[in-house]
Amino acid sequence: MASIDSIESALASEGFRLTAPRRALVEVMQGLGDHFMADDVVEAAPAVGRATVFRTLRLLQDLGIVCQVVLDDGTAAYRLASGGHHHHLVCSECGAVSDFASGDLEGLLDDIARRTGYRVDAHRLEVYGVCPDCRAREG
Amino acid sequence: MASIDSIESALASEGFRLTAPRRALVEVMQGLGDHFMADDVVEAAPAVGRATVFRTLRLLQDLGIVCQVVLDDGTAAYRLASGGHHHHLVCSECGAVSDFASGDLEGLLDDIARRTGYRVDAHRLEVYGVCPDCRAREG
């Protein structure tokens, strides 16, 4: 999870400032756990206006500080990005979201490019299952 | 692309009927190409009520006849499913959506399961790039 300082410099490098409301929002997001909806942030930061929450989420997403997770049911949630390219592992039982990187996917994408003639630029992989904790709980 | 007949039996096997509006919607979707938004269907089928379009899309999605495509920008579109598990290849230039199956991904998922302790049940992979036609057009 990115530190406030690194977020501040990421903003600065694009000409944006880490204002008080933005700082408050980042802190709230850090407290919200591994994923959250826009509305969770709105509720957890009552001092910050709704519009600012959405504007900030979009800004942070553009900067790669926040990323989207597509859940099981197709709805989207947000998450503080762990940095670098990664994929999400979503637990269908408890909703936990964690991430993983996978170099192995690159070979697969090369293969797809070769077979289809596409130039492959980006991808999105979400994996759904049951996390170790939930598996243990269920025996 | 599934035929009307196969869709009718898929519906029947779950106790649903292929009514006239539903048939009209499927025909409209077939004419809409490789992907479409709910609203495209609403506009292309003026004789069918908006609510029926949404109810039918959901029904067909539950039956696996229609699938969701998550586009580049995170918005979701629909598509008549090609049957079986597959992934989507989305062209960022022209928006074309095609699909591909990939057995190679299974090994990768096994590996993820092994490393994380998750029981992996499902996944969603969307690949974004530029299709051969667009690449040719741009030289």
Place this chain on the structure above:
DNA sequence: TTCTATGCAAATGGTTTGCAGTCTA
């Protein structure tokens, strides 16, 4: 002082729901 950022409230857009009427087995 100038430009960015904010808050509020209203507008928007897509999706769902309530309900009375229609169709079909």
Place this chain on the structure above:
DNA sequence: TAGACTGCAAACCATTTGCATAGAA
């Protein structure tokens, strides 16, 4: 005739926008 299905319109909900104000360089 009973149950599934439909259309319409209203309700809903999340997100965006307009605009006047506040704040930082």
